[in-house]
Amino acid sequence: MTETPTPAATAGPVLVIGAGLLGASIGLGLRHLGVEVWLRDSSPTAEAVAQDIGAGRSCRAAGEGRVPEPALVVVATPPDVTAQTVVEALRAHPGAVVVDIASVKESVLEEVRAQGADLTRYVGTHPMAGREKSGPVAARGELFTSMPWVVCDSGRSSPAALAAAKNLAVDLGATVTFMDAREHDATVALISHLPQVMSSLLASRLQDTPPHHLSLAGQGLRDTTRIAASDPNLWVQILSANAAPVVASLHGVRQDLDRLIATLEAPRAPGARLDIAQLIAEGNAGQARIPGKHGGAPRAFATLTVLVGDVPGQLARLLTEIGEIGVNLEDLRLEHSPGQPVGLAEVSVLPNRRKELVEALQERGWKVVQ
Amino acid sequence: MTETPTPAATAGPVLVIGAGLLGASIGLGLRHLGVEVWLRDSSPTAEAVAQDIGAGRSCRAAGEGRVPEPALVVVATPPDVTAQTVVEALRAHPGAVVVDIASVKESVLEEVRAQGADLTRYVGTHPMAGREKSGPVAARGELFTSMPWVVCDSGRSSPAALAAAKNLAVDLGATVTFMDAREHDATVALISHLPQVMSSLLASRLQDTPPHHLSLAGQGLRDTTRIAASDPNLWVQILSANAAPVVASLHGVRQDLDRLIATLEAPRAPGARLDIAQLIAEGNAGQARIPGKHGGAPRAFATLTVLVGDVPGQLARLLTEIGEIGVNLEDLRLEHSPGQPVGLAEVSVLPNRRKELVEALQERGWKVVQ
Incomplete structure (x- = not known):
């Protein structure tokens, strides 16, 4: 493996608040580029572990008085405390750009706006990367390599703030996409939150299936249920923060499901076969629209x-x-x-x-x- | 790759009716073992192609008068004509065991029984293998290697008929599981047909998603929608033939879906978070029960x-x-x-x-x- 060192576009010091999987991975990635990183976490253990793996310096260990004024604050806390943490960071560091990385964006923006914080220095972002594990021990600097990273203008974000958010994503190897918070939330409702719900609904049906039946399972069942193994605590926060667009998609699912149930309850009625074929064909059409590897057009290999x-x-x-x-x-x-x-x-x-x-x-x- | 030739337990001549992907693959696999195989298909082209790839001899090409009386008939037609073909084969070949390989079993058995055919010589089976392609050109002798193959006693199948069905599956490298037709259908409704429906319902939501939103799709969406690319014509037959157990599972899904929609419509109501967490946790529990590779207990690698x-x-x-x-x-x-x-x-x-x-x-x- 050859390495091409590129100078970081991100100017430090960077303060990362929340030293879990994503915060510690951001710290690690920036440290690899030589950027000064400071770490803060409500858990002293997480903060210490993140420092130990090389994700930056622990504010507690150094003593708060030694922590320099940051140029950039990255809020990487759980979604349910993100907005409050952003507001506090904007107030505590009046010269800093503050970005958050929560996987829902409109509810965070609304709360930050409602509290009268300075939206010119705030940019909501969402790195679309993750692992089935959590915590700083699972962190890795390459977590964002080649993954999409959405950057959402607050509507009042300054060009400098937007540039700082973009530079962070690019420094970590991600591919930047700009969209506003509402468009982001509608998008992830469909491409991330809905698949999670459908996978959980499906896997939930297997709770009482005898083992010798499950031993007949093929790759189809494995693929469709893989993400059903995700963390309930995280998904409670995501689904409740993005409830409206997820519900909109779920109503569409329920309509199709009701139609299918009615059809299968009278499978010999006129038109029943056509109805079933239509559902499967609509699935064909939707599936075919998902782009192939490397973001290119869907490609038949x-x-x-x-x-x-x-x-x-x-x-x-x-x-x-x-x-x-x-x-x-x-x-x-x-x-x-x-x-x-x-x-x-x-x-x-x-x-x-x-x-x-x-x-x-x-x-x-x-x-x-x- | 070393090869261990084992003598075939299946006694020929074998007549394969239906020279599509599965029928031609069975022919190929048996021919590799030296078993005499004859092929018949309503499509002269499919029958000729299957002969050309080495899956057996075309009855048309040889002339019907030259086709020997089969010891075993394998009915590999589409599901909607399977029962009728089984009945005709049982009558046309009074000395032969007749097996079918349709992916639903109870409706076939009921129809064969209703027509008063000789159930002692009939065994329903279901090789759980397939490809996203169809037709004899896609056939391969190894299609069944290490895959499950369910064998269903008709309730009156003779020991000799059951042995012939089992030998066929074992000769083709499959792993045999015995269960009755009703149990089989309930099992595949849950582990195969329900995943197909859920994947189609999900992918169907993507029909109008703008391309730049879909370009943010990750592995989760790709995995959960992969099987949505399946053939509508085949799935119409499967779902309408196994409608009752599929509907039973879909009612369970709808109940959970209704609960989730109600919860997400009032995400700040008391108990809402618990409800969401419970759905995800139930998905965790179901997913964890799917066995790992090689049919062993779920194993944490x-x-x-x-x-x-x-x-x-x-x-x-x-x-x-x-x-x-x-x-x-x-x-x-x-x-x-x-x-x-x-x-x-x-x-x-x-x-x-x-x-x-x-x-x-x-x-x-x-x-x-x-």
Whole structure:
């Protein structure tokens, strides 16, 4: 891995308030670029751990009197205390730009505005990155690499404040998108909060399923329920703070669901088959609109499936040989197998390279699906 | 790849009726074992293509007079004509065992029974394998390797008929599970049909989302909507044939959805937060019950995330080095990155091997997440 050091656009000192997964990851990323970072957390332990992993200096450990006046404050607290923390930071640091990173934006902005804080120095942002783990121990400086980071003008944010927010995101390797708070919240309601709710609703049905039934589960069930493992405490805050746009989407779901239930209760009625086909076709249409890898237009890669043994190095050998053949791997899925130590690797490549790759792999003795 | 040839337990000749993806894959798999296979399809083209790829001999091409009396008939037609085809096969071949492979079982059995066919020679089965493609061109003999294959006693199936159905599944490398038709249908309603419906309902909401909103989509949305790309024509047949158990699950979903909508319409009401937390926690509980790889108990693998460049061979090099280090890869996920040619590989390993692997990879210069 080669590294290209670029000078940070973010001017320090930066004060990060909230040293959880995201705050500590921001600290780590900025420290890698040489930016001065200070850390504050309501939990002394989190603050100390974040300092220990190199995410910045603990304000407590240094003594509050030694903490320099920040140029930028990053509020990385849980969503339910974000607005209050932003307001306090704007008042405590009258020369600083204050950004927050909560995953809902309009309710925070409304509360900051309602409290009469200085909106010219405030910018709401949302780095769309996360992990299934939490806390500073899980932090990593590369968390934001290549991920979207939404920046929301408060309506009165100064150009300097917007530039500071943008620089922070760019320094951490993220891809910046500008939209206002309301548009942001409507967007995440649909692309993040609704999938979470649907996954939880689905997984919830499995609570009483006998184990020998669940052992028949395939990749479809695994994929659709993966995010149902998310943290209830975090999602309570997100869903209650963004309730209105989420409910709007859920009403649409309920309408479709009611129609489907009515149809399936009389599956031989005239038009029933058409109704079902329409629901599935509408799902096809929506799914096809999700962009492919690297934010490009949805792209149909060609896939081939290769049988691999479940022993160390088998998959590595496959990918090495694909590399030797000179074809770029666009995506890779492993299919899990109940009860047997054999797996299937589904390899995605550009359509015009598929034939060549299949032939080359077969020559090398791999079992490739036609 | 080493191959261990085992003699087929299935006695031929086998007549496969329906030369689509599944029928042609069964033919291919049996031909690899040297079993005599004959193919029949209402589409002359499908029948000819299936013969061309080596899935067996076309009855049309040979001339019907030359087709030998089959010992086993596999009905692999679309679900909506399966029962009728089974009945006709039982009558046309009074010495043969007849199995079908439709993904719903009770409605087929009821219709076969209602027509007074010989249930002692009939066994309903369901190989839980498939591809997002269809037709004989997509067929592959390994389609069933390590996948579950459910075998349903008709209630009057003879021991010989049950053995023939089991032998077929075992010959094709599948893992056999016995359950009756009603239990099968209730199971797939929950683990296969409900996920399909939820994924379609979710993806359907994306039909009018502006592209620049969808470009913020993360892995969560991609995973939860992947199966929404499925074939409407097939799913109309599946959902209408298994309507009752699917509706039962959907009523449960609607109850939870109604509760959530009511809660989110008054997100500051007493108890609202608890209600939301409960929904997410119930999803946690259901998700945690899905067994892990190889049908074992759900197993917590340790994960580590490694930064990989999007160039040919980079991921292969990573997996090769993991192999050299001597740690078995239990699972692998690639995280996609919008707009930038960098990816993250999430590697799952046994928890007691994680530390060693992280250290060894870092020594070799990989950027590993702590």
